[in-house]
Amino acid sequence: MNRPPLYVTQPALPDLADFEPMLREIWASRRLTNGGPYHDQLEAALAGYLAVPQVSLLGNGTLALMLALKALDVEGEVITTPYSFVATTHALLWSGCTPVFADIDPASLNLDPAAVEAAITPRTRAILAVHVYGRPCDTAGLQAVADRHGLRLIYDAAHAFGVQLDTGSLLAAGDAAILSFHATKVFHTFEGGAIACRDEALKARIDLLRNFGFKGETRVLAAGINAKMNELQAAFGCLSLGGINAEIEARARVAARYDAAFGNLPGLRLLAPLPGVARHNHGYYPIFVAPGFALGRDALYEQLRAQGIIARRYFYPLISDFDMYRSAPGADHLPIARRMADSVLCLPLYGALSDDEVSRVIAAVTAAARP
Ligand SMILES: Cc1ncc(COP(=O)(O)O)c(C=O)c1O
Known part of the structure; x- marks a missing residue:
């Protein structure tokens, strides 16, 4: 008997019949992108579900990494992990930063705070850590290193959707945490991503940067990019969040x-x-x-x-x-x-x-x- 292959993952899909009315609504409204109703609904729903104060929806996790670095003005050397998907480090290069690799802890498989501290130079500006497989980094240890040396701390939480610590959401750690909603992830929007953070002003800056830097119709405040999530993705996200x-x-x-x-x-x-x-x-x-x-x-x-x-x-x-x-x-x-x-x-x-x-x-x- 020829059995179908079993892949490492398979995207969860809600019933197509449940998506159809949402599609009809989008067709009727002709609001396809630029912060439509499903976009705003998903942003609010995710902040609630993930238990983080601020969420900005984005086109994918790689853009989320780039925008987090940009919004936090990170330049220079950034200490990061070699044990991740290549987008983590690519985002540093796209942002003009120099990746510096430090070793991981054998239990968590995430950046070892002692190895991070040993890799710090006068040019170090930030730590980009990954919660690999959704397993939490030593957030207290990394924050202590960041605080001692005045560094930004960004988490690539592409794998960590919905992970909760005894103390609250894992995504609340650090200056910002990025998520990927790629089809291979536990929660997905075909392609998509987000940044979670605690600071309202940081969210406002990310929201500006994801839409070319526009503030209103006539002012451009920064060299932003197009990193928006569209209504199809957002509607799909609203539906799949239920499952x-x-x-x-x-x-x-x-x-x-x-x-x-x-x-x-x-x-x-x-x-x-x-x-x-x-x-x-x-x-x-x-x-x-x-x-x-x-x-x-x-x-x-x-x-x-x-x-x-x-x-x-x-x-x-x-x-x-x-x-x-x-x-x-x-x-x-x-x-x-x-x-x-x-x-x-x-x-x-x-x-x-x-x-x-x-x-x-x-x-x-x-x-x-x-x-
Ligand atoms: C750890 C990690 N960081 C970043 C990304 C990039 O996310 P995206 O594919 O949504 O751009 C992924 C996966 O795709 C990932 O596994």
């Missing part, structure tokens, strides 16, 4: 089955839950293939692929190993990030993954472990 809790709960059930199946497999390492997390979003399910496993990571990746299970090596290679970043400061000494990148494999995880499909993934990984 987000169910999506996260369904993902949690898949993750729990994987945990039970893989917890004691020799040579496989799973990530331990981090303290202080009240709610995870289950965006990714990484496993780490250690020397005690029967196969190497790449052999396991190929073996799963041959069975139609399309796992992904997020994040391999390290950003610092792409040719264009190899000579960046810090790129040559990142032992923990390298070890994780060389051993990671992300398994299929999404709400619509059926019980049988989960069993299929479990059987394939378990069989590989016991050849």
Whole structure:
């Protein structure tokens, strides 16, 4: 029997019939973009759902990174992680900043505050940290470093939609946090993104910059860009926000089955839950293939692929190993990030993954472990 491939993720889609009336409304109003009613509705709904004071909707997460850097006037050196999607570092180059890589912490897989502090020079202006897989950075540790050295602290929270700490929203940490609503994310608007922040004046600046710098009809106050989210995306977002809790709960059930199946497999390492997390979003399910496993990571990746299970090596290679970043400061000494990148494999995880499909993934990984 030819079974369909299982990809690492699959975008959640609400019922098309529920989207049609929204489309009709957009057609009737002819308000397609530039802050229409669905745009404003989604912005308010997300501020509520995410429990952050300010949200600015944007065209995608990469633009969100660029606008956060611009709105906070960040120039010069920015310390960042090599263990992320390449957009994190690309945004620094697009913004005229110099990326400086620091190593990650082996438990969180996020920037290690001590490594960040060691990488600071007189030219350092900011820290750009990533909550990789939606797992929180050491926000207190990073904030302490930022405060000691007068640095801006920006979080790439592209993976961290809806993650709550015991103390409140993870997105409230730092000067600003960016989100991606790309189709591969837990919450998506096909393409899309946002910046969450606490400061009303910062939101006003971001809102100016996302629309070419216009203030009213006749004044342009800054060299802004077109980073707006349109009404189709926003309407879709309003609709899918209604299903987000169910999506996260369904993902949690898949993750729990994987945990039970893989917890004691020799040579496989799973990530331990981090303290202080009240709610995870289950965006990714990484496993780490250690020397005690029967196969190497790449052999396991190929073996799963041959069975139609399309796992992904997020994040391999390290950003610092792409040719264009190899000579960046810090790129040559990142032992923990390298070890994780060389051993990671992300398994299929999404709400619509059926019980049988989960069993299929479990059987394939378990069989590989016991050849
Ligand atoms: C960590 C991280 N940062 C930034 C981005 C860029 O977001 P977007 O694709 O919405 O531009 C992504 C994913 O796409 C990501 O995974």
